[in-house]
Amino acid sequence: MDRYQFEDAISAYLENDLSLSERKAFESYMNENADAKNLVDSIRSTMQSIKNMPDIKTSDKFMPNLSRRIEIERNRPSKKIVERPSKTFFGFTPLYAGIMTVLVASFITVGVSLWPENGKSFDHAPAFTGNITETPNPVLSNPVTPTNNAPVLATSEIDSADTTLNKKKNFKLNDKVQFVKDQR
Amino acid sequence: MNQLSPNLSMQPLAMDNQFRYTDEELIARFQEGDEQAYVELVNRYRDKLMTFIYHFVKDNEQAEDIVQDALLKLYTHKHYYRNIAKFSTWIYTIAGNLAKTELRKKKHHKVTSISQMGLEDRDYELPAVAPETDEVAQSEYIEKKIQAAIQNLPLHFRTVTILRDIQELSYEEISKIVDVPLGTVKSRINRARIQLQKELKDLK
Numbered sequence: 426m427d428r429y430q431f432e433d434a435i436s437a438y439l440e441n442d443l444s445l446s447e448r449k450a451f452e453s454y455m456n457e458n459a460d461a462k463n464l465v466d467s468i469r470s471t472m473q474s475i476k477n478m479p480d481i482k483t484s485d486k487f488m489p490n491l492s493r494r495i496e497i498e499r500n501r502p503s504k505k506i507v508e509r510p511s512k513t514f515f516g517f518t519p520l521y522a523g524i525m526t527v528l529v530a531s532f533i534t535v536g537v538s539l540w541p542e543n544g545k546s547f548d549h550a551p552a553f554t555g556n557i558t559e560t561p562n563p564v565l566s567n568p569v570t571p572t573n574n575a576p577v578l579a580t581s582e583i584d585s586a587d588t589t590l591n592k593k594k595n596f597k598l599n600d601k602v603q604f605v606k607d608q609r
Numbered sequence: 610m611n612q613l614s615p616n617l618s619m620q621p622l623a624m625d626n627q628f629r630y631t632d633e634e635l636i637a638r639f640q641e642g643d644e645q646a647y648v649e650l651v652n653r654y655r656d657k658l659m660t661f662i663y664h665f666v667k668d669n670e671q672a673e674d675i676v677q678d679a680l681l682k683l684y685t686h687k688h689y690y691r692n693i694a695k696f697s698t699w700i701y702t703i704a705g706n707l708a709k710t711e712l713r714k715k716k717h718h719k720v721t722s723i724s725q726m727g728l729e730d731r732d733y734e735l736p737a738v739a740p741e742t743d744e745v746a747q748s749e750y751i752e753k754k755i756q757a758a759i760q761n762l763p764l765h766f767r768t769v770t771i772l773r774d775i776q777e778l779s780y781e782e783i784s785k786i787v788d789v790p791l792g793t794v795k796s797r798i799n800r801a802r803i804q805l806q807k808e809l810k811d812l813k
Contacts, residue, residue: 432799432803433796433799435799435802435803436795436798436799436802437795437799464803464806467806467810468802468803468805468806471802471805471806471809472774472802474751474755474809474812475755475759475770475774475775475805476774476775476777478752478755478756478775479752480656480657480659480660481656481659481660481663481669481672482656482659483655483656483659483673483676484669484673487655487673487676487677488651490677491651491677491680491681494677494681495681495684498681498684498685
């Protein structure tokens, strides 16, 4: 045991809070060092002196003053004495329990009204529910036959293959729009 | 709730077998409306709290005000106490917090508390020499010297020392009151005792 360990253990020694082996080591150190023994004796004596100090008493006016302050507190309308509510529901006061009930009821009502009727699905894709099955691609499996659709395509007024159309369309736009880095 | 008598009795209560009640039983009775139980709690704790608070503020009148605040809080917030901790832990925590608030106010108002003063500023009103003729005076001298030494401790050392060596609370209770781990409380008390011994070794 060194000096630091010794000093750290003084209170524990004085209060019988050391194990047997720690106590032996402590006493061994103390017996080998006279100043260490003096320190322990001195601290023990100091503790005793502090313990013997009388309590500091309140004055004779203490109780009448306290009584008066309690009376003021009781009669103060804005600051009432805190009373525990008579009943609680699941730990909530009646007020908060009422608010919570209304909120839960509203939530359920809104939830039910938004729920799709007769088991119809939503507009968007339903959530994945498992069991992926390979289904044939309808486009690939039923290719469009050109013979059937040819007259329809021929009647179209705009030829999508005509690139000059796009140039004409974009001409004015390109004239006004220019990139920041474009040095035209 | 029973009406509190205008002047609370300072005398021991006429409560039957009051000595049988623990603090926790008394607060339970008070929570049910028995104001005699409150008076008994006040009588049990007012001097203990006074001693505890006095070492913070070093002023009798101010200490008494803080103790009254704490006991008034006990009256107005009695239902805040839950029987999961010792009553003493609860009331000391309230009183300690009020004292710390008061110290902060003092600091704010530039009225430097003794703990913030430099060593050269401190004035403990100690007699120049220890009177050796009068035993009472000698005892008073030692008492003042000890109080001054306690006052010299940093606040976190002072608090645990008062609670342990003067109020004789357990380490576990102190740990809850000051809200620091048990090991830290033990270490602080040990270091505070060594520091006190250094200041008071001349007394021996």
